Amino acid sequence: MSRPLWSAPCLARLGGTTGCAGFCLAAGEGRRAMLPSFSYVTEHVGFCGTVKKSPSDFVVTEIEVPQHLPKDTRANSLHRSSEAVLEQSSLCLQQPKKPRTQPPGRPADGCSGAGVPSPERYPSRAGSKCAASPSETYRAGDAELQSGLEEASVFDSLLGKPKSELLHKFACELKDMWDSGSTDPSTGEFSLGPVLDKKNRADLHSAVRQKFPFLVTVTKDNEMIVKGNADYRELCQLVTEKEASDFFKFLDAKVENSMFSFEPDGNKEHRKVVHHFINRRFGRLLETKSFTVTDVNDQPSVSITVRFRERSWPRKRSDGGFQKNQDLYTAFTLQKENLETLEAIGFLATELGVLPSDFSYTGIKDKKAITYQPMVVKKVAPERLKEIGSKMEKKGMRIHNIHSAFQHLRLGQLKGNHFDIVVRDLKHHCHDSSADLKERISEAMENVETKGFVNYYGPQRFGQGQNVQTDQIGMALLNEKMVKAVKLFxxxxxxxxxxxxxxxxxxxxxxxxxxxxxxxxxxxxxxxxxxxxxxxxxxxxxxxxxxxxxPHSMRIFYVHAYCSKIWNEAASYRLKVYGSKVVEGDLVLEESAEDISLTDKVHVVTASEESDNKYSINQVVLPMVGHSIKYPSNKVGQWYHERLSKDELQMCKFRVSSLQLNIPGCYRPILKNVQNLSYFLEGSDKEIETEDNCLNESKISLHVSFDLDPSCYATVCLREIMKCDF
Structure with missing residues (x-):
């Protein structure tokens, strides 16, 4: 049975997980049906199945852009890095297991390279598992370099890209020289040039030392000089490189009342050497003590703890002095299960004693799923975040990849999301007489991979299945009906x-x-x-x-939900009226861009361009309503005016000064493509061939994996594949 292009779907049972279009409802019927009369791109029949039967059936991992890679190699690297993180996706939160790969951005624990003390010299040194050969030197340092390179955008903004690349080259060459056995750790200097602005100099000092703790920075007549840190190299002869690196980051951050502990060390003579080194080099600033702790084998041992001396804290801090807690940022990867993103942040904020607004992230992730997403929290030290790990596991969260950062997370750092999904209980649609379910699945995958899907906002944007959805609250706020918005909330x-x-x-x-x-x-x-x-x-x-x-981010979340609802309805109207043809008055992007915003060049299609078929439907965008966007000059533009008037909203009202809300609007492509699509079936061919009744239960499961651009929804892509709503 074939379907016409841009067809309206049958609605699924609205339980939230099962997609099987067994009956049809007219638009507007049902309990706030998420996608009434919404369109499909492809013509295949599709199939039924259960999505999100358990959180482990829906794994989402954010893909970050590695800024240091050449542009033509980023795509493959991104996919590989997402696969590495997803190796943790099988972890059960109730039964922790060791991840098969170390989360990116931090050196692995254990044998670190040149900084590991020799077991012959300090045989009872806890945590030193092996001695490194000269050819293995500074492997942990390489990991630190990798982490530093991934933060290249920080240096790009302060130095410019050419100078930033030269800095990284200098750091790598210095390490190579140390690895080769050079006896002069101070050999070589690199000039960052004159930096006149005092704040920029302070930011650069901190950025260099935090990302490259084996370097030191000095200022001579406003010129900043970078060179090797002799103290760092000396400490690496006594402790692991990871410990040395973390120690110098602790020293540079200068967070009041913070402490740093070295690994447990059962060798008293070795501890004495470490004490003497720190007192000799940093005695005016730091004090050290030894405490009894439990080592990795649950045996009592002794660890050296370092803290700042009380008299080292001046009453009035200068700009170049100790960094305030407010300027402290810690990055981490949040793994959550069966939790909303904002709810998870609420748990974290309560436990850490900070505000939800102190967290930055790049998107709201599904609730009924296992999700991995980078976050940055302000005013919290990495050590504090590590302390609450066990408590958060009881809430359905894990915290990975904890490390220092220099600023909040920015939207441009998100490349997209990688999805690993299992669709269970596969069967035909009731109206489908075909006996070959395997063929239906293959046809669906091929169609969506080549033609894409309608770029709707997914149901989780609106609070699927709730008595009051987020867009209703957003509309009340835009209309400045504050009491109504509170009661809806x-x-x-x-x-x-x-x-x-x-x-x-x-x-x-x-x-x-x-x-x-x-x-x-x-x-x-x-x-x-x-x-x-x-x-x-x-x-x-x-x-x-x-x-x-x-927080402002939470207030505007509701308004954006309303804008998203209007966009969904506009996309359906546009496809219903004009189909896949690009017509006069449509809006298109003349230049391709990864991020769609007001800075992109939006062009209104002319009559001659329509007759020449100059543009394709993949270039057509629709506006997200706001006060600074242009609307299509055809029937779709008129539809926007009528639809907003229906909700008592006018174009100029997307500013709510009493709530400090400013909604300029933006543009969103009607269609999107899926990347790196792959799938396989779990079950016997016999079961697939005999599955010809949509009421029968099936033991066949579909495992599908793909990448989507930011702000694209996997449930919407699955809807196109299966021809079902969820």
Whole structure:
């Protein structure tokens, strides 16, 4: 049975996981159906199956751009790096296992290279598992170099790319010289040139020393000089290179009340040498003590702990002095299971004693999934993040790849997402008489790989299955109906649990203080709102101040959900009216770009360009509503005006000054392509061939893997493949 291009789907059972188009509903029917009358690109029949039967069936890993790689080699490297992280995807949070690969960005533990003390010299040195040969020197240092190179954009912004590349070359050559056995650790200097701005100099000093702790920086008449750190090399003769590297990062960060501990060391004579080295070189700044600890074999041992002397903290800090906690950033990879991103951040913020706004990330990840995403938290030291690891595992989270950073995470650092998905209980659609399910799957994969899919926002953008979805709150905020937005926000689900009971109580009584006492601590947003409502009242002014009390990123999240809903409806209307033909008045991008924003050149298609078929449907974009975008000059543009008027919104109203919200808008392609698509079936051919009734249960599972660009949804891609909604 063939389907017409741009056909409307049958709606799936709206349980959230099973896709089987067994019946059709007209647009608008059902419980806020996510994709009513939305379009398909491809003509294949598709098939049914269950998605997200368990979180391990849906694994998402963010793909970061390695800035140091040549452009033509990045794609393969990105895919390999995502596969390396995904080797951890089989980890069960309740039964931790050792990952098969070290998370990227940090050197592996164990034998480190040239800095590992010889076992013959210090035989009882805990943590020293083997001695390195000269040819193996500085392997951990290579990992540090790799991490530094991945942060090349930091140096690019401060030095410019050519100078940044020369700095990295100097660092590599210096290490090669040390590896070759050079006896002069100070040989060679590199000039970063004159840096007149004092703050830029301070940033450069810190950036160089944090990324390359084996280097030191000095300033001569505003000229910055980089050279080898003799103290670093001397310490590497006593401890592992990882310890030396972490020690100098600790020393450079100068975080008040922080401490650093070396690995457990059972050799008293060796500990004495380390004590003497630190006291000799840094005695005015640091003090050392030995403490009894448990080593890697659960045996009592002794570890040297270092801290800053109290008198080393001046009452008034200069710009070049100790770094304030507020300037401290720690990067990490968050693995979460069956948790919303904002909920996970709430747990972390509560445990660390910081605000949710102190976390930066590049996207909201699925709840019913195992997801891996980079994050950066402000005002938290790496050691503190490591301390809470066991507590977070009980909440369904793990924290990997903890290391120092210099700034918040930026959107441009996200290349996309890698997905590993299992679709279970495969079967035909009820209307499909074909007996060959395997052929249906092969046809679907080939079509989507060559033709792509409609770039809809997925159901998780809107709070799938909730009584009130996020776009409704966003529309109320845009209309400045603050009390209505608060009541929508506190609308409970049907469940009987502390969170929903607190919401139910608040709506019935408007007793913000009582509801606040009922809520669990991790519900950070709800508690922030309730505190403000308790103070200012549940009226327009009080609710406005309540919304202002939560972070800007959370406020604007709801408004963006509304804009996304309008875009989804606009895309369906555009495809229904004009299909795949590019017509006069459409908007296209004249130049390809990875990130679509207002800076891209958006062109309005002319009548002659339409007749010449100058553009393809893959170049057509639609605007995300806002105050600074242009709309199509055909029927689609008129549709936008009518649709916004229906919600009592005008073009100029995408600024809500009372909430400090400014929504300029942007552009989004109608179609998107999938990359690196692969799949295999798990089950016998016999089961596939005899599966001809959509009511029968199937033991066949589809394992599919692919990459998508940022802001693309795997559930939407699967919808195109299977011809089902979820």
């Amino acid at each position: 506190f609308t409970p689900e049907d469940a009987d649990d502390p969170v929903n009971n607190a919401k139910r109580y608040f709506l019935q009584t408007e007793d913000a203080k009582g509801a606040l006492m009922m809520l669990p601590e991790f519900k950070v947003r709800e508690k922030m709102l309730l505190r403000a409502l308790n103070r200012y009242g549940v009226n327009h002014e009080g609710c406005t101040k309540g919304w202002l009390s939560i």
